[in-house]
Amino acid sequence: MATIEDVARRAGLSRTTVSRVINEHPYVSIAKKKKVMEAMEELGYVPNSAARSLRNQRTGVIAVLIPRVMNPFFSQLIETLEHAASESFHQLIICQTQYSAKKELMYLNLLKTRQVDGVILTSAENDWSVIEEYLDYGPIVLCNEFEERANVPMIFMNQKEAGYKATKHLIEMGHRKIAYCCGRYRSNVANAREEGFKKALAEAGIAFDEIDAFREAITSEDGIDIFNGIRSRGSNRPTAIFTGSDEVAAGIISEAARCNWNIPRDLAVTGFDNQVITELMNPRITTVEQPVCEMALKTMEVMMERIRLRQFTGREMHKFSMKLIIRESTKMQAELARIPY
Amino acid sequence: MATIEDVARRAGLSRTTVSRVINEHPYVSIAKKKKVMEAMEELGYVPNSAARSLRNQRTGVIAVLIPRVMNPFFSQLIETLEHAASESFHQLIICQTQYSAKKELMYLNLLKTRQVDGVILTSAENDWSVIEEYLDYGPIVLCNEFEERANVPMIFMNQKEAGYKATKHLIEMGHRKIAYCCGRYRSNVANAREEGFKKALAEAGIAFDEIDAFREAITSEDGIDIFNGIRSRGSNRPTAIFTGSDEVAAGIISEAARCNWNIPRDLAVTGFDNQVITELMNPRITTVEQPVCEMALKTMEVMMERIRLRQFTGREMHKFSMKLIIRESTKMQAELARIPY
DNA sequence: CTGAAAGCGCTAACAC
DNA sequence: GTGTTAGCGCTTTCAG
Helix, strand or coil: CCCHHHHHHHHCCCHHHHHHHHCCCCCCCHHHHHHHHHHHHHHCCCCCHHHHHHHHCCCCEEEEEECCCCCHHHHHHHHHHHHHHHHCCCEEEEEECCCCHHHHHHHHHHHHCCCCCEEEECCCCCCHHHHHHHHHCCCEEEECCCCCCCCCEEEEECHHHHHHHHHHHHHHCCCCCEEEECCCCCCHHHHHHHHHHHHHHHHCCCCCCHHHEECCCCCHHHHHHHHHHHHHCCCCCCCEEEECCHHHHHHHHHHHHHCCCCCCCCCEEECCCCCCHHHHCCCCCEEEECCHHHHHHHHHHHHHHHHHHCCCCCCEEEEECCEEECCCCCCCHHHHHHCCC | CCCHHHHHHHHCCCHHHHHHHHCCCCCCCHHHHHHHHHHHHHHCCCCCHHHHHHHHCCCCEEEEEECCCCCHHHHHHHHHHHHHHHHCCCEEEEEECCCCHHHHHHHHHHHHCCCCCEEEECCCCCCHHHHHHHHHCCCEEEECCCCCCCCCEEEEECHHHHHHHHHHHHHHCCCCCEEEECCCCCCHHHHHHHHHHHHHHHHCCCCCCHHHEECCCCCHHHHHHHHHHHHHCCCCCCCEEEECCHHHHHHHHHHHHHCCCCCCCCCEEECCCCCCHHHHCCCCCEEEECCHHHHHHHHHHHHHHHHHHCCCCCCEEEEECCEEECCCCCCCHHHHHHCCC
16 A cells, blocks of 8 residues: 555655645645656555544544435435535445434444544434534534424424325315324424324314324335224224325325225325335325425535534524425326316 | 543553553453543543554445445345444445446545445446456455456355246246346346346247347336337237336336236236335236345355455355245236135 | 553644 | 644554
């Protein structure tokens, strides 16, 4: 492994000059610059990043903590984050918490050990008071996550609006008994969504029955179970269901089809995230589209600024709006054709 | 940031002793060890990883290069790789090549700059002669990728067997005109698969018509296009199609349903990877299950060994077998019920 | 068992 | 414009 010393020797110059060339400092004569370049080329020299990190006290790496890469919402987020990071000459390291508070702490430790310059948190598993302590070591930016007490930047979608609009749409389609379904986390995200859901019901003067609440639904299999639960109720069944996940919605629809139910006539279903699967199912799934790219770009922008200014605390909120995409899982094809919504 | 020096001072000992405690060296008296521990605790000391990397000439980080995290096959691979890595006290950094040779090189450079101790390549975009040069800087392990000339460990599934078995199944279902569909990469993986496909045809004395080859299919939209292409052919249509991707298969099936085709009667379809979607579509999709976890574990095992022995070259092949999962997209429900395959 | 000291590769004052 | 030099924080001989 060639070092900067080797390059300097070969070029007949000092380490300093070589370093200046590497870091594109001004005040290096063109002739020497060329000499250095040649020497680097000949030796196949590449700067050692550990040495640079140690010296500069920064690594050029950002950690993104997500529950699971398998979740399409998060993998889409990563795609854009990664792109944005590389534009700013930073690298992304992707860390899966698997919804585990312990793993989350383990990864937050990357900040302490100075292995990363900042952490993007997309779903907080630990209590904020615990996470907060890591702010001594570097910036933390919340993306897709919201935390009332947090004194950091937060980039998130208006979840309340999403819950509200989707539910209102179901009500407009004539439903009065609507089930509610979300993931297993009593997160602020889920809470806001539920608030919106209930607001829509309240406005229409509809009471909510806790029997129609499913709060442990993440996978398509959960969707299958939920459908079977509903089906086995002889009466008092909901006629529509709001879900917080396209996968769950797909599970419901898939199982309903096998039981010869007609969606949306027998049960209207809404999903969340506008994943590929929403267009593959039959019927296609009405869903909430999140502005994932915009949120990712803003997140990285804010992160870069915090790193630059070495300013780790300070609340800053960026709330994004959503879009309801109406498809056949809530609206009969005939209706969709007649009235362009 | 507390350093090892601070800890030493506070404990009234030398840096050396503190270092010995950190690295669990023997020959430290219990009393002093305790003192050190206390000092570390009080100062909230965490070793600086850049300094350690610089000193030790290793980082404890492995890079995994994958085309896209969005692809469920790869995200599943990552899940297991990550688990295995953390068991060996290593971290994984996930790098998306986006199928770009340039990005791949950029990430291979992590090896040169000593930012990682090893690279796992799941899909080589550059010619092997180019990649080979990086072996001077650290171990490269191929996982899911195969390369005739490569002098490194290779962990992969028997793709030929997969192509063969799936196609043979279609032939057994009575098909004589079978279309072939794969991703856009003329990789060794795709080649082996196609070999198996053609072997099955040859054995049954069936000639293959290049009009039935689709070699640009990756997404469900590609599947939709392929289906429409087939449909628009008045005659000379295939009665079955082998695909290299569940997503493509889902696209075909989804569009076929909209056109009121009956799958498998009008067109039998096989997928690849046994993704969640195969069980959600109606009909469910016959597919090839890869032993993803086993492959991931073996990959990490081999990687750790190479790192330990500092032995970067040396061919080593681990070939895994696949499993054909037969569902309704190739076999009428009646048949499935009657004959337990 | 413990400590002094050298040095991993790089950058940035500071001097010239 | 260019070079000398002092560390960044850590581990590891080597000497006691």
